[in-house]
Amino acid sequence: MKAKDLMVPLQEYLKPGTTLKEAANILRTAKRGEEKVGVKGLPVLDETGKMVGFLSIGDILKAVFPSYMSLMNLGDFTWDGMVEDMAKKAGNKKVSEMMTQKVISVTEDASLMECVDHMLKSNVKRLPVLAKEGKVAGILYERDVFFEITKAMLDENTGGGK
Amino acid sequence: MTHEAAAAAPFVMDTAFWTATTIFLLAYAVIVSEKIHKTIIAIFGAGLMLVLKILEQHEAFHVEEFGIDWNVIFLLISMMVIINLMRPTGVFEYIAIKSAKWGKGDPFRILVIFAIVTAVLSALLDNVTTVLLIVPVTILIADALEVDPLPYLISCVLASNIGGTATLIGDPPNIMIASKAQLDFMDFIYHLAPVVVVIMVFYVFAIKLIWGKKLKTKEELKKRIMAMNENEAIKDPLMLKKSLFVLALVLTGFVFHGVLHFQPATVALFGAGLLLLLSKTHEPHHVLAEVEWPTIFFFMGLFIIVGGVVKVGLIKWMSLQILDLTQGNLFATSMVVMWFSAFASAFIDNIPYVATMNPLIVDMAKQLWPNLSGVQLLHHPDLMPLWWSLALGACLGGNGTAIGASANVIVVGMSEKLGKRISFGKFMLYGMPLMIMTVIISTIYVWLRYYVLKI
Numbered sequence: 001m002k003a004k005d006l007m008v009p010l011q012e013y014l015k016p017g018t019t020l021k022e023a024a025n026i027l028r029t030a031k032r033g034e035e036k037v038g039v040k041g042l043p044v045l046d047e048t049g050k051m052v053g054f055l056s057i058g059d060i061l062k063a064v065f066p067s068y069m070s071l072m073n074l075g076d077f078t079w080d081g082m083v084e085d086m087a088k089k090a091g092n093k094k095v096s097e098m099m100t101q102k103v104i105s106v107t108e109d110a111s112l113m114e115c116v117d118h119m120l121k122s123n124v125k126r127l128p129v130l131a132k133e134g135k136v137a138g139i140l141y142e143r144d145v146f147f148e149i150t151k152a153m154l155d156e157n158t159g160g161g162k
Numbered sequence: 163m164t165h166e167a168a169a170a171a172p173f174v175m176d177t178a179f180w181t182a183t184t185i186f187l188l189a190y191a192v193i194v195s196e197k198i199h200k201t202i203i204a205i206f207g208a209g210l211m212l213v214l215k216i217l218e219q220h221e222a223f224h225v226e227e228f229g230i231d232w233n234v235i236f237l238l239i240s241m242m243v244i245i246n247l248m249r250p251t252g253v254f255e256y257i258a259i260k261s262a263k264w265g266k267g268d269p270f271r272i273l274v275i276f277a278i279v280t281a282v283l284s285a286l287l288d289n290v291t292t293v294l295l296i297v298p299v300t301i302l303i304a305d306a307l308e309v310d311p312l313p314y315l316i317s318c319v320l321a322s323n324i325g326g327t328a329t330l331i332g333d334p335p336n337i338m339i340a341s342k343a344q345l346d347f348m349d350f351i352y353h354l355a356p357v358v359v360v361i362m363v364f365y366v367f368a369i370k371l372i373w374g375k376k377l378k379t380k381e382e383l384k385k386r387i388m389a390m391n392e393n394e395a396i397k398d399p400l401m402l403k404k405s406l407f408v409l410a411l412v413l414t415g416f417v418f419h420g421v422l423h424f425q426p427a428t429v430a431l432f433g434a435g436l437l438l439l440l441s442k443t444h445e446p447h448h449v450l451a452e453v454e455w456p457t458i459f460f461f462m463g464l465f466i467i468v469g470g471v472v473k474v475g476l477i478k479w480m481s482l483q484i485l486d487l488t489q490g491n492l493f494a495t496s497m498v499v500m501w502f503s504a505f506a507s508a509f510i511d512n513i514p515y516v517a518t519m520n521p522l523i524v525d526m527a528k529q530l531w532p533n534l535s536g537v538q539l540l541h542h543p544d545l546m547p548l549w550w551s552l553a554l555g556a557c558l559g560g561n562g563t564a565i566g567a568s569a570n571v572i573v574v575g576m577s578e579k580l581g582k583r584i585s586f587g588k589f590m591l592y593g594m595p596l597m598i599m600t601v602i603i604s605t606i607y608v609w610l611r612y613y614v615l616k617i
Contacts, residue, residue: 066305067579068298072255076394077299079306079386 003115004108006148007129007138014044014055016096020063023055023095041126043136044099051128051136053099063090063098105130108137112148115140174475182216182474189467194510201456204463211470221469227521228469230462233341233427234334238288238461239453240430241331244408245291246452247437251402255395257283258299263392267384269309269377273317274366276300280318281325281362285332285355286413289322289569290454296322297573301580306386307379312582316592317369319573320561324365324600327557328358330426331416334461335507335516335556337426342520343540343549346420353550357607361558361600368596401441408437457568464517472521481525490530492544493613496551497605499523503555504601508562508594516556523548547612554604561597564589 012030014023023042030039041056064086069075104118105128115127119142131137189207193200211217221228248254261279265272276296284292297318304311326333330340330350340350396402415422415429438446471477488494499519506515527534527545534542560567564574564586570593577584611617 066301068301068576071294071298073252073395073397074255074298074302077255077259077302077390079389082305 001112001148002108003106003110003112003127003129003140004137006112006144007140008144009138010043010136012039012042013136014042014095014099016044016046016052016094016099018095019091020060020093020095020098021091024060027055027057027060041139043103043128043139044095045136049135051103051105051130051134053096053101054103054126054128055095055099056126059098059100063093103128105136106140108132112145115145119145178216179474179476181214182211182470183476185210185214185216186467186471186476190510190514193514199456200511201460201463204460204467206463208463208466211466216470217466217473221473222466225469228473230465231338231341233425234337234465235458235461236427237331237337237341237430238334239458240427240434241288242291242453243434243449244405244412244430244437245287246449247401247441247443248405248409249295250397251399251405252395252397253402253405254295255299256392258296259390259392259395262299262303262387263390265387267307267379267387269304269307269379270370270374272300272303272307272387273313273369273373273377276314277317277321277366277369278362280321281328281358284322284325285328285358288331289326289333289567290572292322292325293319293569293573297576301576303387307383309377309379310582311580312577312584313369313373313377315573315577315584316589317373319567319569320593320596321362321365322569323557323560323567324358324361327361327554328355331430333512333557333560335512336553338513338516338520339549339553340426342524344537345541345549347416347426348420350553353546354553357554357604360607361603364599364603365596368599372592404440405437408433408440411436461513461517464514468514468517468521471518472525477518477521478525481522481529484522485526485529492548493609495526496547496608496612499548500551500555500605500608501601503552504559504562504597507556507559508566508597511565512556512560512567516552519552519556523552547608550612551604551608554608555601558597558600558604561593561600562590563593566593566597 012026014026018026027040027042028038030042031037041054043051044053044055046052064083066086104122104124106115106118107130110129118124118127125142127140128136129138129140185207189203192198192203208222212219212222217228223229257279258276261275262272265275280292280296283296287295297315300314300318301311304314323333327336328350330336330345330347336350336354339345340347412429412433415424415433416426419426419429438449441449443449468477484495484498488498503512503515503519506512523545524540526548527539527542530544531539531542539545560570564570564584570589574584574589
């Protein structure tokens, strides 16, 4: 089993110049596979199709989280409506400002263990899978790796494969 | 040749002189240009001084006159360790929230209280630590009150540089001066704290003039502040008690270190060791990793670079020039030192500046009183105002520009992340006039106390 066998082919992506407001809407309505709607992250591609970053829900949370809050333990001293106020201000930020720029990705032929290695060591739940020419072919989800693992666990005869 | 002989011998402008001078000037130029990180330059420059045999390794590591001042290094490291252990207890969040509530949610009252709290904390901790512990809370409060955070950012950082001037441990220049001049904690309290209190009074009036009328908020927003419960900040009450015990012990140790004949670093190192032991941590590497090693290595590198130019005689040559300029008039010299230090520290890092000025003043003293040595020389009554002028100029000068002190750089960095960048010009607009005001007050103080009243 390789990355390309398990990935969900790329359908939607974001552009660096898109505002967070629009990006959040795309994340909410993007299709994941055939029937499910809503994704927790999408790659950011420039006009040539090259991946320049990845925007996930975590990045959107960071957009409303003031930088000074990370310097001290101030969570106890926040108030009702603070997130909503910050969200209004953050809506017009560009995707390029908030996206993760160093994206952990794998090639199509990467082994499943390599994918697990990245997911555990870099703590990512979604891995962009790159085709030969460097274009994003699809996304490999932690959940699909989990299903693959369960399949192998439950298969008494072989302990793996189909 | 022993170092005593080297200090007494007339210097010659030989190859070693020009090599050391070139390394020194180039290193300082690159540090000012900020093209390469200052710590890297300091380490590389120190390495050059050793490789080119300007200094022997033994001199750099073990000779007080030319080498690393371990008293400064261990005082800094130990205080950092103590603060790193205290931080997670939540005590600093507690102090900051308590202060805001004390201001009853009034934006200007809070501004003043924060300035005073910052000044007091800066006198006891280093300035960078203080602004890192206070400024995030001030921005949160400004957000809660829906007022511009800039007055809070600027007034806190200026107050931290003022407060730091008051004590031996408040600001790196004072730590360095204390070690070089063998001055103790109470000397600083006795000579600098009074003028700092006066300066703070003027400073509060100044910020009232600048921001007093601009800061307004709605009544309902004040309730956000009053609803905060500062007791929730305390995450580890037991560790807090231990930390406060050790801090009290260390401060008592500082007060009496002169009488007990302990160096400040001894007191701080003992405190750091004791608190590490009491904390029962099994992972000291976390606490130790958080020590600002780049700053520590910056100091070590600079001490060696300056040691090189002391050895070849550049510093002695500079001291002769100054004495020539002021005709040996020590009042004029101390005024030149104060004002030159203020403007120099406004534009260059005051740490390398003081590292250079310290041996320069010692050399000057040697010219003036060739028969004296040791404490008799360093504490000559006519020399004392010079040390205080250097301390006041170098510490207060840090307020002049956005790059004048490390705390300023940190706060400007924070403002950038907030999307409210404080430009170099904007900082100077507030910092420079306030710096000049504080140096004028210091000038009057030094003149009145040491040359008119002579106390």
